[in-house]
Amino acid sequence: MPFVRVINLNDVVEGRPVLAVVGETDVALFRIGNDVFAIDDLCSHAQASLSEGEQHGHVIECPRHGGRFDIRTGKAKHFPAFSPVRTFPVKIEGDSVFVDVGDD
Numbered sequence: 843m844p845f846v847r848v849i850n851l852n853d854v855v856e857g858r859p860v861l862a863v864v865g866e867t868d869v870a871l872f873r874i875g876n877d878v879f880a881i882d883d884l885c886s887h888a889q890a891s892l893s894e895g896e897q898h899g900h901v902i903e904c905p906r907h908g909g910r911f912d913i914r915t916g917k918a919k920h921f922p923a924f925s926p927v928r929t930f931p932v933k934i935e936g937d938s939v940f941v942d943v944g945d946d
């Protein structure tokens with residue numbers, strides 16, 4: 843799947859993660875400064891939506907068990923999460939945010 847327009851840039855506010863559905867993939871979007879990052883919304887530990895977690899700078903804390911992930915790389919940073927989550931390329935054009943979820 844190529845880049846798909848998912849949201850207005852102004853609707854992605856720092857500290858307030860947003861869920862976007864791209865094809866069949868649930869994507870969590872995060873704003874850090876002028877950048878937007880996209881990762882798999884599903885926590886790699888169990889069934890939880892990372893867009894419902896608390897963002898602390900470049901770290902998202904899972905709302906279920908408190909696992910933490912680096913928003914920029916998808917790497918797990920804190921127990922009980924140890925597997926990474928997928929990251930997706932983001933492109934910003936004007937006021938539009940585009941995400942490429944790959945083959946979904």
Ligand code: FES
Binds near residue numbers: 888906908
């Ligand atoms: S479901 Fe996310 S840390 Fe357990």
